[in-house]
Amino acid sequence: MRFTRLRLTGFKSFVEPTELLIERGLTGIVGPNGCGKSNLVEALRWVMGESSAKQMRGGEMDDVIFGGTRDRPARNMAEVILGMDNADRSAPAVFNHMDDLDVSRRIERGSGSTYRVNGKEVRARDVQLLFADAATGPRSNALVSQGRIGNIIAAKPTARRVLLEEAAGITGLHSRRHEAELRLRAAETNLVRLEDVLGAMEVQHKTLKKQARQASRYSNLSGHIRRAEATLFHMRWAAAQETQERSGEHRKEAEAAVVRLTAASAEASRLQAEFAAALPSLRQTEAEAAAELQRVTIAREGLDAEEKRVAEAQAECRARLAQIATDIEREGSLAADAVAAIGALEAEAQEIEKARADEETAEKDAEANLQAIRQVVVELETRHAELTDRIAADEARKNALVRRADEQNQRRQMLAQQREENASQRSAIEAGAVDPGQMEATERTLADAREAAEKGREAAEAAGNHRAEADAHVREIVASLHETQSAFARLEAEAKALADVLEAGQSDSWPPLIDSVSVEHGFEVALGAALGEDLSAPADEPAPVHWHTLDALNDPQPLPGKCEPLSGFVKGPAALTRRLSQIGVVVDESAGSALRVSLKPGQRLVSRDGALWRWDGFTVSAGAPTAAAARLEQRNRLAEVRAQMSDAEAAVSVAATRVEEAETRAAAAAEGEAVARRDALAADAANTQAGDALSQLREKASQIDSRLAGLTEAAERIAADLAEAETHAKEAADALASLPDPTQARDDISALRAELAERRAEQVERQSAHDSLARLARDRRNRQEAISRELTSWRDRGEGATRRLEQLAERKQAIESETGKLAVRPAEIDEKRQALLSLIEGAETNRNSAADHLAKAELRLTEADQVLRQAENSLAAAREDRVRAEGAVEQAQQATQSLRERVMERLDCRPENLAAVAELKEEVELPDLEAIEKRVERLQRERDTMGPVNLRAEHEATELYEQIEGLETEKGDLTRAIEKLRRGISELNREGRQRLVASFEEVDGHFRALFVRLFGGGRAHLALTESDDPLEAGLEIMASPPGKRLQILSLLSGGEQALTALALMFAVFLTNPAPICVLDEVDAPLDDANVDRFCTLVEEMARAGKTNFLVITHHRMTMARMDRLFGVTMSERGISQLVSVDLQRAVELRESA
Template sequence: MKFDRLRLTGFKSFVDPVDLDILPGMTGVVGPNGCGKSNLLEALRWVMGETSYKSMRGSGMEDVIFSGTNARPARNHAEVVLMLDNAARQATAEFNDSDNIEVVRRIERDAGSAYRINGRDVRARDVQLMFADASTGSRSNSLVKQGQIGEIINAKPEARRRILEEAAGITGLHSRRHEAELRLNSAERNLEKLEETITNLETQLRQLKRQARQASRYKNISGQIREVEALSLHLRWQQAVNAVAACESELVDARKAVSEAGLASAQASTAQSEAQASLPELRDSEAAAAAALRRLTLEQESLDGEAKRAEEMIARLKSQIETVLQDVKRETQTLADAEAQLTRLAEEEAEIRASISDDEQAAEAEAAAELESAMAALSASEAAYDAANRAAAEYQARKQALDNTLAQNAQRREKLLAEQKQAENSRSDVEHAISADFDVAARRSELQELESQNNAAAQALSAAEKAYREAREAQSAAAEPAREARAALERLVGEREALARLFAQHDETDYAALVDDVTVTHGYETALGAALGDDLEASSDMDAPAAWAKLGAEALAQNLPNGVENLAAYVAGSPLLTRALSQVGLVARHEGAKLQSALLPGQKLVSPEGDLWRWDGYSHKAEAPTGAAKRLAQRARLEDLQDEISAAETALTAALQAQEDARSAVETASAAQDNAREEARHAQSAVAEAQKSMAEAESAMAAQNEKLKALDGSLKRIAADLDELSDSDKTANGDLQHLGGQEELVQAVEATRGTMESARLTHGEKRGALDGLKSRREARDARIQRLADDGQQWSERKQAAGNHIEALAERQAASEEELSGYQHVPDNLAERRAKLADLLVEAEATRQKAADALAQAETKLGDADVRVRETQAATAEARETQVRLEATLEANQQRLQENAQRVREALQIEPEQALAVSGHDPEKPFPEAEAMESKLEKLRRERENLGGVNLRAGDEADELQEQIDTMTAEHEELSAAINKLRHGIGQLNREGRQRLLAAFETVNGHFKRLFTQLFGGGSAELTLTESDDPLQAGLEILAHPPGKKPQVMSLLSGGEQALTATALIFAVFLTNPSPICVLDEVDAPLDDANVERFCNLVKEIADETGTRFLVITHHALTMARMDRLFGVTMQERGVSQLLSVDLTTAEQFAESGHDKNADKDNLEIKSIG
């Protein structure tokens, strides 16, 4: 799969559509810093499924959308399209039928990202897996971003293992294993939940079966409760009927007494009316006299109030006049103060204005002109000093640069001579080492023997794993019978406990039922229940409400029809049932109807299934068994349960033993598997060591030859560098001779400095003089303004004081006039009060006389009232008795209706029918209502002792059993899926280990060769550390640059680290070539010689693997080695554009000798987008 083209629209700074052709060979991307070159790499990573916005250098994923500039608005979406060539059919199966694949990622604000492959919507995971299977991806080591070299250097060994995984091509394998592990964990959790649910449902099923048994007894007790309740309600209703009749008779007598009391009350009312007729006139006379007295009293009180108010007004007016006089005095003083202050302010302002002269204004203008002249002189002197200083600095910098060049050339020559000597010595050592003999044949023979042992160990491991799986399957198979045996035992024990509790509840009643004393042959419980029914619930105690007398122990003389078997043959226990059972025959279901006509009075026939035929013609078919029948069956079941429980315990013990044997077999198989795996690992390690040893021996000879070639190249390069240094020294010495002397420049700087300092001093003096004159003028003007403001304030105070004095004078005059009017009021009021006192004495005597006459009349009326009240009380008492009886009658009638309604609600019948429902003989005496209530309460209590009864328990139990069966099938399917997932994960791990170990050896070989090639010598190797499992191990790099000791990467120099990391990345390429490689300024820390080696290596790998390289660089040497160049520019601020130059075509034109200007258009310089 090949990468053909990358199209960007609205992505970061690429607002306009741009196409980047990714062609075979090496493509360079150049441009100034900040123009958007790295955005191309980020666009490639983004379309390949990158999900981290931090990796996109943003605060959110929407930051990849063009955010706008001053000239262009922001966009609402961004889109990147990657065109792939799938002619080799290396894509995933879903898209492998197309020659070309188009991968599109689009993001919209507030809507998120969307992926499409060939127009079809896909998940991000699908895109990531497709690229991972192609040995690339958004986080692949083939996309080397800025700083990634440092990340590889500083990464922990375990983190570096990802590079090796990419070389092995197991990146996608890791993703699939992770997904399988997630599904396995989810399936195991679901299995645990399912097992827990099944256990809970089985517990519910046992409860429902117990509830179904309780529901049958509940129905029998409910029937008895209905009969007793019907009789109790009938008694209550009859009592209410009798109470209504008695109350109606008493009400007739009470109404007669009310009529007699009403006549006496009328006579007393007549006498009361005559006495009351004389009262109004007397009351009017007494009221008139009292009103006259009250009027005179009120007039006297009014005069007292007027006198008091006059005295208070006189005092208030005097106080008011005194206050006004004090206010006038205060305002007069304020007026005098204001006049004094105004005089003082006017005098001070006159003095200040008199001090102003015309000379001050002239002096200020003259100082300003002198300051301007000093400023011009200062500027000219500063310009002269800057020019002289700049000339001296340029001379010094040029001389320093030439001196530095000569010194650096001397150091460089010394270093090159040392390198030349070291290279010559190394070449002698290599020539001597080439003659050594490497025993490769012996190592190969040893490797073949170890591989045979490894194959044998692998076969043994496979056999052990198969035995272990079979043991696990046997263990799983043994677990099911044990679980079923345990469940069966628990079910039987639970049933036994439920029956025991049920019988314990029956034992708590006051009287023991006869059914508990009876023993019935198994299978005939239903027949006995049909024959005697609820009669079996009666007791043998005669004090019980229902009891069997000893009369029942005597058999009757009459016989059953011929050929009919007596039911008593299957019943034993109590002799009280002898008479009843002697008249019950046992027949088959199809014979009962035929023999019914031959029955004598009191006889009945039953079938084992529960059918009944009675002598009087009554019959009923078998339905639900009666409570007594169930109780008999339950007791028989309780006896059988003990034997079943013993058998279940024996079966459980055998199943547990089989399970334990299977577990022991699993442990033995597991230990054997572990031993076989350890032996296989040792054999595999031995093979790996032998392969490593042989590879080292083979590569040693190749390394020595390569090293010899590298040393020859180094000696040539050193000789060329020495010649270049000699030419540089000649040029620098010639430049120094042409520089001339420095004394004249120094003298010019000193002279201009003195002039500049003198001008600065003069400028400062003139500036100080002008500032002093301005400060004095501004202070004087500010004082005059403050005096004017103060004068305005005192004038306003003076005006306010004068106005206030005039208002106070008016208030004083008004108060004195009002005071003179109140001076004579107290004397006039005293004369009027004396006259009013005489009139009060006369009015009091008149009122007393009228009151005495009224009192005599009211006494007479009071006697009449007493008689009326007495007669009315008698009448009221009679009426109360009538009303009470009417209320009692109404209450009794209400109670009668309530009892009738209670009968209707409880029994759904009319009250007259309750007696028939109860089954009581009307000719016999009725029991006490309290006794019936007690019996009813006892039956209800017995029913309540059953607890909450679920009448649908049987149906619910069937539904629950069906649900349990469904879940059990799901459990088996889920267990099989889990085993399949575990097997798949194990297979993925084995495949990953094999591919990783194979890739490690290949990458290590390539790394050693590339390291020596990039460094021109030295050696390096990769090692697995921290774990014996390759999938968990770390990757450590040991480097041995030429002339240095072996050491880890973190101790190398910056350039050595970059070369070492580059060698590792390219080693991965050679092992598992990626369709594309992006190098973002990888050559930045390298010098020219290393850049040349780097470019040679990139060219070699591109030709060998077909990988298409996209190199972002600032280095001129790297640019020159590219097949084509793309230039990223930002002519418009914030907007990137792409230009392309095909250097291969340019070189062809240059070699053919074409005129540069004539063929300018054929160089394919074009703007992209």
């Protein structure tokens, strides 16, 4: 299967449809950073089933859809299509009939992804398995990036095992094994749950059988309760009807009283209305007089308030005049202070100006002295630094030589120790080598274990079949038991019902004679027709109606036609002897009709079907029902049922015994199956253990060979390093002897340091004098500026004081004018007060007269109100009596309706039909209400003591048994499925180990060769660590670049790590080639020489296999080695475009030109 093209639409920055052709050889993708090159690789991973948005550099999967730019709107859809050539028919079976495959993945914003293969929608799982079987996928090792290389370098050995799994082609195998393990765990969980459910259902089935028997008794009790409740409700209904009639009569009397008192109340209301109509005019007159009095009173109070306000205004004017005098005095003082301050500041400014005349000359002299000493100090410091550097360089060189000599000596000691350790390790490893005899013995053990495991599986399967047959036999016998139990339950329920019916009409004091009679089967109807209701009479003498025992007739009259007397078929008390001896039994109705004319007085003829002929001509046709006949049939049927119950009970006991025996055999079969399966599991475990032991021995032998080779190479390297260390130590000793003596240089620098200290002290003194002059000049300038500001401030203060004095004079004059006006107001107010006093006196007289007239009218109205209230109270009492009467009527109606509803609810019939439901006869006197209530309570209590009753128990038991049978079938299917899954997982593990071990050897061989090619020498190998099981072991990388010792990957330099990881990636790729290999800037950490080796290796791999290489690079040498180049540009911000150049075609055109 070969990849041919990649088409993108709306994916990240590729908003327009873009197609990347993936042809044979090397295809390069170039472009500046950020232009979208990596988006092409991510599109390839996305279409192959990548499900993590984080791996796509996004927060959610919708982020792969073009998000829009300033000039382009966002898209709602993205689609990537990967074209593949399936000419070699290497695709999975479901797709293998197609020559070309187009795998597409389409995502719509907010709706998720859809996968299609050649237009047909498929699952994401199908697409992932399609690529996993082709040794590629979204996280395949064939998609190599700088981050991928870094992950391999930093990964733990167990994490690197994924490379071997992909090389072995068991990535899909792992996925299938994981899926099978999940299904196995789910099936085992379901089996446990199923067994729990079956146990619970068995318990429930036994409970339902008990409930079915209880439901039959419950139904009989309910019938008795229904009849008793019907009698009780019938009596309550009659009482409610009587109460309702009495309430209606009382309501009529209350209505008449309300009409009479309503007329009296109307007359009193008329008188009250006349008196009330006269009040408004009197109240108006009184209100007007009171308003006039209020008006003049308020006017007087207004004059008092105005007088008070005048006094307050005069006091306020006096206070304001005093405040103004104080303000004038203060502002005059401020003006004088301003004049004095301005004079003092002008004098100080003149003195400062005189002092500044000589400061410029002094500052120039101090600056010149300071610069001169600074120049001297700089020259001395330069000489001191040069001498110090020369001494430090000599000391550093000496220390470096000493340190180098020490390091080389230590290195020689360390290398000597390593040489001894190497020899010791070689001896220990050679002593622990794997014995070939042990290897052969382990292989034989494995073969025996496999044979035992196969026999164990066959035995377990045979035991499972035996257990299934035993379970089927148990189900058959249990079904027979259930049928027998159901028949017994039906007989028991029928016997209980017949017994209840026979006991229902009995009297505890006088048992009827019929209960003492036994009749042959088939003659019940004849006896009932012959004696009828006479059989219900007792044989007790104290009873008001009873049978009296008489002696047999001395000379009985013979029956006509030699009929047999009925006494020959009936056994009963002696009281019936005379009656039965004179009743003949005929064969059929025609015989009876022929013989009836020959009957003597007192004689009768009956047939077995109930026809009756009496001596006086009374005739009853066959089939006429009688209670006695029915009761006799019921008694005979009860006896038959009880006899059948004994047989059924014995059959149930036998069936139960058979069920126990079958269950015992089934349990033994199940135990045998469990033992067989445990033996099979133990055999499988022994097989696995033997396989693991053989794998461990092989791995141990491989590791020993690898370690011996490594130790041999290490010994050679140690010898070379030891010679090199001795040479370097001699060179360091010679260089140390040739160094000059540093004593004279130290004396010179001490003298120079003392002179420099003296000059620096002189510099500090001159700097201090210069700074002092500058500070005095700065202070004088600052004071001059402050004096200028203060002069301006004091002049402003003086002018402000003058303006405020003028304003205060104006305010004083205005206040004195207002004081003169207020002085004449008290006299005016006193004149107005005297005039208002005379008006107040007249208004009070008018108001008192109007109030007296109003009080008299209100007294008359009060008396009329009392009369009206008395009449209304009487009327209200009558109305309340009427309301009570109506309430009683309504209550009686509600009680009647409530009783009707309760009857409908409890008995589902109308109250008028209660007598029929209770089976009451008109001529029979109703029992006492309290007695019938007690009977209902007793029956209900008896029913309640039964507790909850499941009336559908028998039906539910049948349904539950059918469910149990279905679950038993499911249990067998589930057990077989679990065994099949276990065998599948074991086979997957075995195949995975074999393929992983074979893959490891092949990958290790490729890695050794590729390492030498990429590094131009050296050696390297792979090792399995951390576990003896290849499926759980880690992958460690041991490498020795040219000139270095053998060590693990993490101890190499950065470039060596990258090149070693690349060698491993290519080794995996060569073991299990993928249709495509993507190299995303993997040449970035390599120098030019290594890039050249890398490109040569990739070219050879492309020519040797069928893999298409896609290389993303910034390196010019890599670009030059490509067969074709695609450039990714971003001419429009945020929009990627793809352009192509076929370099091989371009070279051909150039050569032809």
